[in-house]
Amino acid sequence: MGRTPCCEKNGLKKGPWTPDEDQKLIEYIHKNGCGNWRTLPKNAGLQRCGKSCRLRWTNYLRPDIKRGRFSFEEEDTIIQLHSILGNKWSAIAARLPGRTDNEIKNYWNTKIRKRLMRMGIDPVTHTFRLDLLDQSLIQMINPELIIGNNPQSQSFIQMQTPFRDLTIPGDNQAHQVVQYDDVENFRQNLAGFGSDVLSNPMEDYAPLSNYGYYGSGPSVVGPDPSLENFSFQSDLRQDPNKVLLEPP
DNA sequence: AATCTATCCAACCGCCTGATG
DNA sequence: CCATCAGGCGGTTGGATAGAT
Numbered sequence: 278m279g280r281t282p283c284c285e286k287n288g289l290k291k292g293p294w295t296p297d298e299d300q301k302l303i304e305y306i307h308k309n310g311c312g313n314w315r316t317l318p319k320n321a322g323l324q325r326c327g328k329s330c331r332l333r334w335t336n337y338l339r340p341d342i343k344r345g346r347f348s349f350e351e352e353d354t355i356i357q358l359h360s361i362l363g364n365k366w367s368a369i370a371a372r373l374p375g376r377t378d379n380e381i382k383n384y385w386n387t388k389i390r391k392r393l394m395r396m397g398i399d400p401v402t403h404t405f406r407l408d409l410l411d412q413s414l415i416q417m418i419n420p421e422l423i424i425g426n427n428p429q430s431q432s433f434i435q436m437q438t439p440f441r442d443l444t445i446p447g448d449n450q451a452h453q454v455v456q457y458d459d460v461e462n463f464r465q466n467l468a469g470f471g472s473d474v475l476s477n478p479m480e481d482y483a484p485l486s487n488y489g490y491y492g493s494g495p496s497v498v499g500p501d502p503s504l505e506n507f508s509f510q511s512d513l514r515q516d517p518n519k520v521l522l523e524p525p
Numbered sequence: 526a527a528t529c530t531a532t533c534c535a536a537c538c539g540c541c542t543g544a545t546g
Numbered sequence: 547c548c549a550t551c552a553g554g555c556g557g558t559t560g561g562a563t564a565g566a567t
């Protein structure tokens with residue numbers, strides 16, 4: 278019935294890998310290939326379970342792994358793919374040569390996700406949400422929209438423009454809206470918002486591309502943050518009590 | 526200099542799916 | 547068909563490090 282039992286849990290080492298263990302694993306795989314992860318640790322002389330070996334190899338030791346900071350293009354791809362695939366990290370990793378699902382997942386959770394939320398973009402649905410947007414920005418734009426001041430502001434507000442529509446490289450709309458031809462003007466428009474994100478919008482990407490802070494969402498992208506290019510899912514613009522994100 | 530807090534990321538855990546006997 | 551397993555995946559943890567107080 279079934280297969281023979283998996284490697285016994287007792288006596289197997291856990292925790293960080295030592296250079297010696299890494300070397301044993303690399304040498305074994307170079308000689309014999311990955312093959313059967315269950316039998317690999319024993320054959321390679323490692324006191325680890327196969328799962329741990331597989332993880333160490335696929336996430337760290339594999340020779341084709343790319344190291345270092347994610348490029349703008351890679352981050353762009355991650356955000357686009359995530360808006361389509363959701364948390365399918367392996368599927369996203371399959372489209373980013375040299376990057377592992379674990380690495381992408383970590384990067385998303387520690388960097389991209391937080392940044393999107395500060396900018397008022399729901400990292401799950403990739404739509405704009407006023408209740409997530411940095412409150413200091415709203416204060417400068419329209420204090421009536423501060424969460425708690427206006428009952429309507431507490432409701433979930435979405436813009437019709439999907440986030441990914443702003444971030445497709447080569448797309449006319451993306452360039453029209455996002456590319457900053459007049460950086461100084463853009464900076465001046467955003468100056469004084471009091472948010473680390475908004476007062477330094479290009480810091481992260483300026484060396485890497487000619488994009489502005491493409492991830493900043495409809496309210497702050499491009500030299501002109503007037504939102505004239507955007508439509509709303511609801512009739513926000515027709516109701517004076519719901520005027521949303523007028524330029525300062 | 527010491528302590529606290531935030532951030533990063535390698536590694537583990539538990540679950541799911543398809544393969545195997 | 548069923549029980550069991552290996553492999554794979556996403557969520558989470560916790561140690562290391564950096565930065566702030």
